[in-house]
Amino acid sequence: MMRTPITTYPLLLLLLLLQLLQFQEVDTDFDSPDDDMEEFEEYLEEFHRTGPTRPPTKENVKRRVIIEPGMPLYDREYCNAEIMRKNVYHKQRCVTEHYFLLMQYDELEKICYNRFVPCKNGVRKCNRSKDLVEGVYCNLTEAYEIPWCRYKSFYRRGYVLITCAWQNEIHKLIPHTINDLVEPPKHRSFLNEDGVFVIPP
Secondary structure (H helix, E strand, O other): OOOOOOOOOHHHHHHHHHHHHHHOOOOOOOOOOEEEEEHHHHHHHHOOOOOOOOOOHHHHHHHHHHHHOOOOOOOOOOHHHHHHHOOOOOOOOOEEEEEEOOOHHHHHHHHHHHOOOEOOOOOOOEEEEOOOOEEEEEEEEEEEEOOOEEEEEEEOOOOOEEEEEEEEOOOOOEEEEEEEEOOOOHHHHHHHOOOOEEOOO
């Protein structure tokens, strides 16, 4: 009798194991704080969701955008590591771009009440930060489906452009999307009174 080594068909074996696992019930009865369990269940629900994307919440924005000091922002692998760690995706697909900001959430939320400026795409109105913010811009370079997303990381220090949305539960505006992180020109005198960059005559 001829035997086939398992290593000859690793993909086939993996597919068979995945089919078996689909029919097993997931045991969620483990020791974990209620908040962590609720967040995990929301993550699973959003991951398998097929309808429209749910509006952002304060917690989602904090989890997906705000970063703490730690890993150097200049690190070439920053985006690949953080996007995977923070589960940044859109309906099981890679996001084409993303921003991580080194700032407090409360400061980001205050930007929603700043003056409007043009967004980078010129279509919508954005709110711009008054102060410079450090962050990382992530641009998708490989793949379209998770977990094979690969990103190029760009360190930036500039003004944050955001869109905001009204959240009924807390009755206030919250950040919706980060539109851009605009590096300022060399001369700050190029800012007009509305905070828009202008080219001098």
